[in-house]
Amino acid sequence: MIDAEAISWRSIHLELLRRITEREWPPGSVVPNEADLAAEFGCARTTVHRAMRELAAAGLIDRKRKAGTRVALHPISRVVLDIPIIRLEVEQRNAEWSYGLLKQDMRVAPPSITARLGLERGTRMLHIASIHFADNHPFLHEDRWINVDALPAVAKVDFSAISANEWLIQNAPYTSGDIAFSASTADGPLAELLAAAEGAAIFVVDRITWNGAVPITVVRLSYAPGYRLKTRI
Amino acid sequence: MIDAEAISWRSIHLELLRRITEREWPPGSVVPNEADLAAEFGCARTTVHRAMRELAAAGLIDRKRKAGTRVALHPISRVVLDIPIIRLEVEQRNAEWSYGLLKQDMRVAPPSITARLGLERGTRMLHIASIHFADNHPFLHEDRWINVDALPAVAKVDFSAISANEWLIQNAPYTSGDIAFSASTADGPLAELLAAAEGAAIFVVDRITWNGAVPITVVRLSYAPGYRLKTRI
DNA sequence: TAGTGGTCTAGACCACCCT
């Protein structure tokens, strides 16, 4: 049959969302199975499945084969953060991005770095420190260690011409990573670099990326005071 | 035809991912259309579509009707944060959760609060301040304003028995919200409440939620020093 | 206007897992 009066999966999604948020289907209760809902809405089971997959991805329902579908007991907010290249993050604030390289040298990485990457103690890595500016004001400090063994090409790059952040995203694919957000205080050198008061609160992002089992880089981004990472639910 | 040797959308997803990360399809290049890929992989177009939808959701490709599909120029990391109820967050750290109510009173909300919610100046709201503990150590300070007009039932709740965080999640559906993460320093009263040193760096989450166009609540969570919000890419 | 992605259908088989 052609879709003479086809029901959209979005309308079903909204209706199911309504039944959940209005407690028509309270937390923990069993939701009718896909076949029954398809009959109720007069559509194909695939269409119901499409709607329910969205709800499951949002964490609002729990689905198990044979056991059926239940409304989640503890609805969690699932927040999506888009983390762009730093240059774009600055430009999206309608500010002019610029960049200054502070350090670029091969050296034995400290144990705290090698341990987090699962590399041997004493491994030589590329250390890069730099500052990103927004309209000539310090925006963030980037402190990075790169596993040169995984990226031989990186040894020849001039990171005064392109930021490590941008070069890596364009040239070093990765398959997984860890991210941690925290708060820290600006010690002497960092405070000076960020033009911040000594002891100012600094928003910090720590990030490690791997390509398969191969560690690529570990980086700490220290944002100038006042930075807020925003998103919508 | 039955799926005698059906290709799974996951295998196609992985293959397309490989072509993108290994620059076989470089950033900005045009990807073959769904029909061609279906022919190449010997599967239905729907299956290719399923795989490409995942890539589009991850921000790796940009899709437009008629214009076709291109590899994204600036691959962004899309990070998913799961924000649970505070009690569960503590318990997931294998710590015992407890809770202390500091304030619960109706009062005229400050203009900074009403402005953010789009309410009239001088609106009376329910103000709640509390501390959440992990193993009897301060974990976070919750400072919250609730729009009582939207939730009449909230006026009768005893928030010394249940945290506002948990009551709202279980009783106040919302459809959208803003979240902001930032760093702040602990001033005198907050430092004392969190058992932190004066001037310690505090990880702060500001959150506003709406149900449709109706503002529900605005809350500031101030975490004790050392807190890290972690996730994986 | 023509080509592309987006969606829906009806049917089928499979994988999982509770009972």
Place this chain on the structure above:
DNA sequence: GGGTGGTCTAGACCACTAC
């Protein structure tokens, strides 16, 4: 064992938009 969600197919029409 049997019911449930997960997936795939082949086909169709629609919506959007670059050309």
